[in-house]
Amino acid sequence: MRILIAVTHLLGAGHLTRAAALARACAAPGHETVLVSGGRPAPLVRLDGARFVALPPVNVAGAAFRPLLGPDGSEAGPDLLARRRAMLLDALAAARPDVVVTELFPFGRRALAEEFLSLIEAAHARRPRPLVLASIRDILVGPGKPGRIAEVRAQLLHLYDAVLVHADPGLVPLDASWPVDAELASRLRYTGYLDEGPPVPASNRRSGILVAAGSSAAGLGLLREAAEAARRAPELGWRILVGHGVPDAVLSEFGRDLPDGVIGRARPDYRTMLAGAALSVSQCGYNTAVDLLATRTPSVLVPFEAGRETEQRLRAELLVARGLARVLPEAELDAGNLLRCAREALSAPAPVAHGIDLGGGPRSVSIIEALHAARRADRPAAIVIGTARTDDPISAALDRLRAGLDDAVERGSSARVPLAVWWRDDDAVAASPALDRLLALSERFAVPVLIAAIPGLVEPSLARRIGLAAQASLAVHGLVHADHAPVGTRPAEFGPHRPLPVLIAAADDALGLARARLPGDRLLPVFVPPWNRLADDLATALPDLGYDGLSAAPGATRDVPGLVRFDGQIDPTDWRGTRSLVDPDRLVDRILHHLAETPDAPIGLLTHHLAHDAALWHFIERLLAVLAGHPAVRFADPRRLFRPRSAAAATRAVAAPAACARLP
Template sequence: MSRSVLILVTHLLGVGHLSRAAALARGLVAAGHRVTLISGGRPAPLIKVEGAAFVQLPSVHCVGVDFRTLLGADGVEIGPEVRQARIEAILAALATADPDVVITETYPFGRRQLAGEFRALVEAARERAKPVAILASIRDILNPPAKPGRAEETEAVLARFYDGVLVHGDAVVTPLSASWPASPALERILTYTGYIADTAPPTEPVASEEVLVSGGGSAASLPLYRAAIGAAALAGTARRWRLLVGHGVAAGDFEALTAAAGPGVTVERARPDFPALLAGAAVSVSQAGYNTMIDLARAGVPAVVVPFEQGKEAEQRLRAERFAALGLAGIIAEAELSPQTLAAAVEEALARPRDTAPVLALGGVAGSVQAIEAAAARAGSLARAWTRLDEAIAARHELRLWWRDDDAVAATPALDRLLALARRHGLPLSLAVIPATVSASLPEALAGESDIDILVHGYAHANHAPDGAKKQELGYRPPAEVLAELGRGLAALRSRFGARCLPVLVPPWNRIDPALIGGLAAEGFHGLSVAGERQASRLDDLTVVNTHLDPIAWKQGGGLLDPELVLSRFTDMLEADEPLGILTHHLVHDAWLWEFLDKLFDCLKQHSNIRFLPAKTLFAASIKVKNNIA
């Protein structure tokens, strides 16, 4: 099936990001898809996007490592007018492309200075009538977050808008965690595509046996070019040196390099036949950008790399170290670069054989195309699951729902978020509190909340099951001992929460020895809540109201269960003739779980035939009986 794919990329120094996005665009076109590539950096004449619609925004760039200051084509810092013009052009391209998939290059892992336009794109894409898969596209190695909290901010944006992250690398060579604090939740949405390499057939090498010096498309490579001219002079004229200078180097600097070059050095602008020159070179000298290192891997040429490390940039150094460990290149630290160190490193590289280059996963274009197609299919399938849920709810006369959250013990940021979610949607919430470990901060945090009921979550949430058995607190001990403990737990919570604490037991892990149930009423309990369809509404003088929908993937180590599966299960549960419970565990929620719950409650609130009931209403009959007896 042909898809429409929109890619937004802005390169600020070199052209690596644009080159990678263009290769992906060409691969998608070759696979039969319609592609719109939006570029926000300076025009790059050597980058080809055959077959794709190309949109050039009012260009921006930066000088050196000052990524905060964005300069326009005139070299002046851009203002709000340029930023707004870029956003308008992006949204116009979105409307024209009508994409099935939107891909943002680097954002939200970087490009914070352009976050407004990236955010405008993903927000508009998410609001479109038809389902749109939104993917982030990143290279193998990122610059680690510069400030505390940046990784969490990135995950919050990913959870709210994105369906996945394409990592254009090899998890065996360089997992994302080598450069970025990847949480388990983030790891679950990563797809390692392999390295994006040119898919064109290998060109015939230009057998020059030269030392080929390249530096990408920016002026950041000037120190490398200057050191190379000096190193060539030290090496004499036995072997020619060729410097390929990127078009981002100013004409004056280019002329100065040409004037300084000795008779054994050729200085020229970057050429489209670079792969052929590289394949025929004796040694390559370069920085350690993504595309350069892939070119080296393909050519198998002995190499010396000088990672760009100005302004605390760590990406190229990390990549160089990983590739050097595989025997791909020798490294000179930028601070140690000189004509002498470079000349010595080149001589050492000349002694290395050409056939030692490691085999890397270079099928990144095909891997990305496959991942993009799968994401589009998943987005459509998930949208249909939401529609089926809506239709199933609308077909019912009335639905009674309730919301239970387990394991509460103290005031925490997670509890604050839980309460804020309940307030935002105007929903009553039942908190299952652990008596033995409850903190004084919890009743304080709940003092101003009117729609919160407290339930008794066992006693200490301690596992007493033997090895090999499922976890269980309420069992595997003498019943009298367990019942007495539960009675103390109920009394303790009532002393802290007063009438807000209901005499309702929520067994930890939703498991209880059946032999205990008959003795709960004598300890003051008149309600029981576990998980799954109930067998009866009353059991041994207890009112039973269970939970049914748990969105956590416990068997997979936590996080959000496949949302399509969650929605499918919920749709099937609607036929049950009992109040349906949504079960959450605020202390273990990640950003993706919070966002799913927010969307689910938004969906449910749109239906007038749904009633969210508080626990005090659901268990009211048994509680009144208890009070009358007392």
């Protein structure tokens, strides 16, 4: 995909940092990503594979976020704002994005509403229209004016396809800070927290107090009192990091009479320093909180509360409630109180394991990919097979299939089913029009379908929708469908490139998440590895983790005693070419070859509802009509196929009509 992310940070660099983390996550699997920033430069923000476009920067001087100031410190005038809008639209035209993401807007950045709306209107005018998403943090500042909530709601429902909420609803759902009705809830996609920093090994030798307060003037009070506390109690081992947005003169003032090395500028290795600190003293912005959660460093939080800012205080209190921090209110901040809190925190037990979801980077990408695929599948399109725009190849291929099935009936015994077929569909995460279309086909032809759901990404809407589909059951489709294979090799989440203990832990987590998030009466303990690839040693370990079955691709791994195995052999998607319909003759040849060579084994139809275009939907509907209406075919219910038993017994049982009978 081509993705454009637009962000303007006005006070600190937190919004840009989070948007850059999202951009890097999108670029990592190869999506062409452009990050357009309208705020001041932030030297420590990493871009990696994303392309950066800088607009003439604006900022604000105080927490009221008015007026907007230009690069020279004077009020931003109409000419500057018009130049920004023109450059933003030029970036849109150059990027030709499939997806447009606005960070915070329309929930915030009202001073730049004209700019953001110009971008969105231009996106809507493009053909095909790109997916339009909002990207927001875990906690928002509620609107101060009556009617603002209704305005935001209308903009979201009319202009946006979804909202990426970079949060774990188990810690704080969006409705803790913003009103969420049923329609808005249907647009929300929780990603988990966007973890900005690199992984850092846990340190067993922590020492000293690390103080940081962001990159803006909002943390000057905390830095000043921390410097005074360091003068009073130097034995605690202080390191005070001052953001690059603080003038050098202020830095020198804070460092007066302090030993060398106590105070300095913010550093790119902050996460490593934090992991080795005995105590952190900081505000409680989004990125700071994620750093603390990732390193599990004991902390004293002094949340920023100027103006109407409630975000940091609420986040801090949630962490306190989990036993992860102590809070010193900004109104009570002085060097004495800071020392008291620091000493109490240093003598307290270490924070407990929190279990808060920090996997927001790859999960955001997976959600964007799924939304884009669903939108593409719903887009009207001509039926295309190779370069021919005709239905004749489908008709000819299906006529050959009917003839082959007719021959099987004539040759076979009335007591035996010549062809057993079962159906698996991959990559489910949420209710969607594409999933509705798939389930409608299942119900129309009375064909059971096994929906392989990604447990780390599933949303409550999926469980509700499957609960209404009598013919559907669920399987475990990896953990988060993330590619961990080396560059240049075929993608795999559970391939041999990762250590076996890591694979086992991930497969165990996947089953646990699936049981927690999906209806138990529909969930089968069947492992479906993403991209149909998995390490042999992991397959051997699956029964001990509680899995009864495995479904991949033929030859993906060896069979395992005690693990029922049925694979998907018939995939109509041309993954290595057009990503539309493969040559239907190839599919029919495969079915007829299976019928002739291995008639006692079921053959699996494999679909991907989020990736289907019109040609694929058309073919699948016609194929189901042929198979479901022919006396040579019985569709097997996955709930019977994957009953715990030996693989040999399963293969023998499925050949009998009773095992393959349709559900009533």
